[in-house]
Amino acid sequence: MQRIRFWNGNKSKVRQQHELRVMEELTQLWQRESLQSESWQVEHDSTDLPQAEQEGDVLNGSADALVTVAGNTKFAGQAKITIDVPIANGLLGQRILIVKKERLAEFSAITELADLQRLRIGIPATWVDAGLFRSNGCAVVERGCFDELFERLSRDEFDYVALGANEILDVYQSMVKPADQLVIEPNLMLYYPFPLIFYVASEQLHLAEKIHSGLKTLQGNGRLDACFNDFYGHAVAQLNLQHRRVIRLQNPFLNGTLSHYQSPLLPADSAP
Secondary structure (H helix, E strand, C coil): CEEEEEECCCCCHHHHHHHHHHHHHHHHHHHHHCCCCCCEEEEEECCCCCCHHHHHCCCCCCCCEEEEECCCHHHCCCCCEEECCCCCCCHHHEEEEEEEHHHHHHHHCCCCHHHHHCCEEEECCCCCHHHHHHHCCCEEEECCCHHHHHHHHHCCCCCEEEEECCCHHHHHHHHCCHHHCEEECCCEEEECCCCEEEEECCCCHHHHHHHHHHHHHHHHHCHHHHHHHHHHHHHHHHCCHHHCEEEECCCCCCCHHHCCCCCCCCCHHHCC
16 A cells, blocks of 8 residues: 655645545546556645744645645655646636725726736745735735734735635635625635645655646546646636736746746636
């Protein structure tokens, strides 16, 4: 029995479920390819690690593999193998805003980055998003934890929250209270390259090679897209992503093959 320690904490439930499904699709593929001569077991660990240093260290003995954003600064300087095959169509980089209902008209008038730079975004402490928005000239209020984010927005500690289109519906339904008077802004989308990829422990070279080749196979046979549609197809449709106006931001933490990643889900008229 081959065991893979898969850490899957510090993210929304829908992301956990999708990323675990992709990991399971890989192990099922490997078992079919080996004609059942070897079996694989995923040891799923969804423990949240509140300190950035804890998360960055998770591949040093605690886990064999995980999924996170390409260029995650928490892993800078850490030994690791990155698998540059995006698994969620860049949906996390398509950012939808949550705002106070009374300010919807104000946000409907935003058409360019300069408009956004006059407002404050609320981001929990240690999120890589904070440095990204700062590098684009945006005012960032970075502190506290995710659980208190929307209560603080309702108290006007900042002007908006921006979450990935792959998780905003799940988060909004489970965490926003009616008394907060917060809504999902219906027309605007921020976009920056923010693909989700596998990171593998540096000593697990064989596992990294299998994940890379396995993802390419799942891309080719349609299973990767099927997993995506199972978890996010409704969100893509419900959020009307193809008809939102897009404001583009740069991601300074990306390099190499993914530095100019373009989500296939962006509106056709939003090319840079």
